[in-house]
Amino acid sequence: MTTSPLANLSATRELLDEFGLATKHRLGQNFLIDNHVIEHICQLAELDGTERVLEVGPGIGTLTLALVQEAARVVSIEMDATLEPVLDAHAADHDNFRYIMGDALKVSPALIAGAAGGEPEVFVANLPYNVAATIILQYFETMPSLRRAVVMVQKEVADRIAACPGTKAFGAYTVKLSLYGTVTGRFEVPPRCFMPAPHVDSAVVRIDRCRPAEGGDGSSGASLDPRAVGRVVDAAFAQRRKTIRNSMGANGFDKRALDAAFESADIAPTARAETLSVEDFIRLARALESLAGREVDA
Structure with a gap:
């Protein structure tokens, strides 16, 4: 010892x-x-x-x-x-x-x-x-x-x-x-x-x-900047008594983009941030990043 x-x-x-x-x-x-x-x-x-x-x-x-x-x-x-x-x-x-x-x-x-x-x-x-x-x-x-x-x-x-x-x-x-x-x-x-x-x-x-390709729960986080996930997380918890849609909408995210991302990530917009898992936040951030990329390409 x-x-x-x-x-x-x-x-x-x-x-x-x-x-x-x-x-x-x-x-x-x-x-x-x-x-x-x-x-x-x-x-x-x-x-x-x-x-x-x-x-x-x-x-x-x-x-x-x-x-x-x-x-x-x-x-x-x-x-x-x-x-x-x-x-x-x-x-x-x-x-x-x-x-x-x-x-x-x-x-x-x-x-x-x-x-x-x-x-x-x-x-x-x-x-x-x-x-x-x-x-x-x-x-x-x-x-x-x-x-x-x-x-x-x-x-x-x-x-x-x-x-x-x-x-x-x-x-x-x-x-x-x-x-x-x-x-x-x-x-x-x-x-x-x-x-x-x-x-x-x-x-x-x-x-x-974690391994570089994982989130804390083992979910895939490859090629996704943790800071991008962090921005999503901060906005989601900024007003934790509100739904995730309203909290993020009031903190820098376009609600139309959010609605599309929620659907893509299979997350209820009426949920509150503390009920989401780390994997949920990674999927949501990836969906928002993908939508932003499509807008740039368009």
């Missing part, structure tokens, strides 16, 4: 005292102090020692020190400058660890690849909860080399990631992420596993990238 020397209360306190640090609530920092959680994360990540791993929000390096035991190279992105001395010390002790100081949403994939010695293949992180959902989707969109992600997020975000059609948690984000990956594992992490204990419940989810 992979362990982290920092995944306990006394070691965490000692390191914080050594570097003169205090928890930064403004950045949502809650330090993981339960090694069982670290072990479970590493089990889900299934690292075999050959992978380049990307981490966001390493904090004092609790998860990082476990990952460097399992991966060929670990690159972490941290935005809190006060933590740089800690990460620098870890880098001095571990030849396969590099870090980048900056905003994880602004650091370029090229810079990450340069630090990792190649494009990252696995994303493992205890993410800052306020930007977790955005980071996960952006990384799958912009780093096609990522084969899977194992990420700790707020429980409500995990619910959105894994939601099924027809449920309250199912929304535009669920569909758009499903175009890139599917959830293959999950476990809950209670507040007592952190110092200080947060006021929210957490969960770790594993997301495996």
Whole structure:
């Protein structure tokens, strides 16, 4: 079992005292102090020692020190400058660890690849909860080399990631992420596993990238730009109490084109967005794209 020397209360306190640090609530920092959680994360990540791993929000390096035991190279992105001395010390002790100081949403994939010695293949992180959902989707969109992600997020975000059609948690984000990956594992992490204990419940989810020709449910998405599907999804959920026809019609789509596309895709225009599957949205986007192509040819 992979362990982290920092995944306990006394070691965490000692390191914080050594570097003169205090928890930064403004950045949502809650330090993981339960090694069982670290072990479970590493089990889900299934690292075999050959992978380049990307981490966001390493904090004092609790998860990082476990990952460097399992991966060929670990690159972490941290935005809190006060933590740089800690990460620098870890880098001095571990030849396969590099870090980048900056905003994880602004650091370029090229810079990450340069630090990792190649494009990252696995994303493992205890993410800052306020930007977790955005980071996960952006990384799958912009780093096609990522084969899977194992990420700790707020429980409500995990619910959105894994939601099924027809449920309250199912929304535009669920569909758009499903175009890139599917959830293959999950476990809950209670507040007592952190110092200080947060006021929210957490969960770790594993997301495996779909094959390029698939949507998140295995449906064919070949030659269809996920961004085109994303525009359909955003318009459909923009006014989720309305029918999909009215919501999309009020958000940039011509209703005559919509009616033809609904018929072609075998989707009821009176349906609401949360009742449609990922496959439905892919078919609808393809139908709209096909209709637009015919208009251009005409």
